[in-house]
Amino acid sequence: MLRKFSNSRSLRDNIQLGVLTAISAGMVNVASLIVFFAFTSNVTGHYAILAEEIARGQWYQVAVVFSWILLFFLGAFLSNFIIINLNRKNAYLAHALPLVLELLCLLTVGTYGQYYYRETLTETEVLVALMLFAMGMQNGLTASISNFAVKTTHLTGLTTDLGILFSMFTQKEYRENAELVGKAKLLCAVAVSYLSAGVLSALLYTHLQFRVFYVVSCVIVVVILYDYSKLRLLKLMRKQDKATESSQEANPQKKEVEEFA
């Protein structure tokens, strides 16, 4: 899910990554809307609000909304910066590090919210900024490693693409195009995951309050550990193969007997 890069990724890799990160984005967005009255996984609305606040001359709000957009941008920047600089040395680390940073941001929001949040406006603005930074990082990562095929924090482009695809599917030649069908599957999976996670987040929030961010963190941990466990398994298997080969080289008669058997 995280190891492969760009065109070497399969549809399955993209669906796995898309579904899990869409769950995280959907949960974060709905939780922040309930707690802070602000969206944190998409910035389209913030651009509209920024324009409105500039027109009204509300300069404090202009600064706040501009800083939120800037932090989303910086999150995506940092994510891709890490990937392009570390990818050749260690692809897994390059792809996992942005998620580790996102995890730290979400844990900070959850812990601060649960133990220290006094609901002041400054705290609200900072926590929203931190979540936008985290979501920028997540979106930067998924878009970057999937060659822009997976974007999970906002659904404007996704809904447009789905509209185009389903319009194409009215003709047989496109319905039989495996690539287009695969893309539609991916987009549908992302949309359904985002929506379901949003509903789950709203339901969980009434019981868990800020601890809902720990649940989101668990999803991110699954993404990070999924490939790590696979890597460990592969290493273990290679080690075993090598051990078998060396024991066979040391005892060729045994090898012949095994082959004969």
Add this chain to the structure above:
Amino acid sequence: MKLKIVYLAFLTAAASLILLLTAGTPSPDTLLTGNWQEESWEYEKVDQTTQADSLSGRQIAESVKQLIAQDLIVHRAEQWRFKPDGTLRLITEQGPGRQLNWKMKGRGHILVLHYNDQMEESYTVAELTENHMVLHFYTEMQARGIAKITFTRTN
């Protein structure tokens, strides 16, 4: 090297702009603290079919206001005294009334009021300047949707 300078300059300019704007203008929660006098209760929109150009079509009658406000925490207050410690004292004709807790959310565009840790209401801060404040809230009354309360500062 040149690219690094361009990137750093962009970041520094953006950060400076944010600092300049936040330092130079009061935040909404600072603006909100103080005494506010209720001026009017109005519908945000009027019906096209009846008295569309008339102010009386927009103005909420006292009887309707009582009906709308009967389930609100801010029921029949005339003065709202927002204190910096997060408490709000509602003052009526009869004297000091309920004490609530207030919080601002979002970018300072939502005012959340709590009463006794049980009741919670949220209002959209449509306008907030030194001397003028407009709060919007949703009401089902006569299916007109949004009602607005206008205030002027008294201190």
